[in-house]
Amino acid sequence: MIITSIRPNGEINVGFLSFLKSKPESAAAAEVEAAASAETVALAEDAAVLITRTEIIDKRQRLAGYRFGASAAEPVLVDALVVAQVPEFAQQRMALVPLSAEAVAAGLHLPLAAPHTVFLLEHTAADAAAILRAAGSQVALHGVSLKDEDAALLSSANLALLSLNELPLTEFQALCKQLHLNYPHLKLLVDGVATWDEQRMLLSWGASYFMGPFLTTTDKVDPDAKIDQSRMTSIELLNLLRTDAELPAMIEVAKRDPGMTYQVLQWANAPANGQTTKVTSLQQAFMVLGRNQLYRGLTVSMFRLGGGANKERDESLLEVALTRARFLETCSKLPQARRDELFLVGLLSLFDVLLGVQMEQLVGKMHLSDDIRDVLLGKEGVYSPYLTMVLLLQRDKVGPALEIAAQLEIDIDSLPQVGQAAFEWAQASMQHTGAD
Known part of the structure; x- marks a missing residue:
């Protein structure tokens, strides 16, 4: 066809x-x-892995990529993502894949490496981040702050994942603006964006990417x-x-x-x-x-x-x-x-x-x-x-x-x-x- x-x-x-x-x-x-490929069917015979995909929207409202995940052990998750051709997808668009420091140390990330694969780590995973950077992979950090101990990792990371609901709004605004000021190369991805008003607010605070249900919600409906x-x-x-x-x-x-x-x-x-x-x-x-x-x-x-x-x-x-x-x-x-x-x-x-x-x-x-x-x-x-x-x-x-x-x-x-x-x-x- x-x-x-x-x-x-x-x-x-x-x-x-x-x-x-x-x-x-x-x-x-x-x-x-x-x-479904023969590999997918073979995988399903052992344990079906239902992959979840969360839309990542950029500044221009384009669907830039997805956060991929599954409720499965990391080796099973990686195998499922490979079978689902996530590395091929990440040749053109962002694939955000959460992995633990232990998984990176064990080399589980290697089959998923691609130009637009971004591996999501906790902000404490300095060794794992170093491994990924040495291999030329992109790194996103979760749980970051303005503390001195996060500075080195933030200086070399590509992306920071922030949750809109984890701080009071005034504190969240200050965090976004300081991260944007201190690390101008760092792209901010904000999760939990519920409305288009929130998306516009976060855009004005320096965010580059957005996740949440806002995309499929109406924006300022005019009854006339x-x-x-x-x-x-x-x-x-x-x-x-x-x-x-x-x-x-x-x-x-x-x-x-x-x-x-x-x-x-x-x-x-x-x-x-x-x-x-x-x-x-x-x-x-x-x-x-x-x-x-x-x-x-x-x-x-x-x-x-x-x-x-x-x-x-x-x-x-x-x-x-x-x-x-x-x-x-x-x-x-x-x-x-x-x-x-x-x-x-x-x-x-x-x-x-x-x-x-x-x-x-x-x-x-x-x-x-x-x-x-x-x-x-x-x-x-x-x-x-x-x-x-x-x-x-x-x-x-x-x-x-x-x-x-x-x-x-x-x-x-x-x-x-x-x-x-x-x-x-x-x-x-x-x-x-x-x-x-």
Whole structure:
């Protein structure tokens, strides 16, 4: 399968829609299984390791990388991260990996070394930091202070991890500003950032990276906010698709937006669709793509239509949403129609954040099934435990998530492979984000 990208201007590159095709239940299950390498399967036979990933957002609101972890002994953790291709990921983006001084002394870090791997140590691990620096690896320190005994390590470290909640706010501000002043080369990564207001505050105090749930929270929702016209056109077409409208009505809506017409034709002419002659009309394009594939593609493209000041943030949201949606689609043995709806739940669950409007306002504009509507509005329903489960996993709350998985009769032993496959799928679908 050829993968290209989703273009920055909202156009999805032609290879991407092959990822979005709904597959028969047996085929989808086989794809997930194939996505996990033989090594992953072998590892799971001994002890399944569920890897957690916490988003690391930079100053420009880009998803710069992840903090990787697992509830496992360090040798098992390292093996799992190698199998999950974290060193390959860290060729391009930050992979923050916590290790003990003993693990570094034993050389456990060596298989994970890569240009953008950052090993997280306690501030007392001077010998381990020296080993990593001698090998050319990047070092992050946790638990740092302005005391003299931390000065030498801070002078040579690349990153300092601070927790927003570990000090009173005035003391935390003083710590950030003094670290920034005394060690200008040192990048500050702050964990526990809950809101965009906190992120902006920390940015003004010199922080470079941020972790916490703020990315997927709404920022200053305006109850009178208007959705831009290109997105409204997409929503109107999505509504027609959901209500099985006649083809002429859908074509009429698509024609209002020249960019959408071009985009749909590009999708239809993708090599994955196997067309021997070029598709030149919207009628042909809609017939080639089919309703389900077109609906998924339009939903994803909503993340690309805004541009402007929020472009980088929207890219980060798309990566989180794709991982969430793919996990929801592939984690269960529900009928395919239900799994298709779970995929949409994963994507739509961030639309209020994306568009800066209240979910009630957004849902009121879209034709959705009652089950999808209920879960998006926070009501109890058939899909609410699935969304709760994936939200817990994305916030590193593995125990409660596994309890819900057991209640849903999901194969818990398969979740490490499902999670890894969903992550890889989302990464692959975005790997050429900046392509023309």
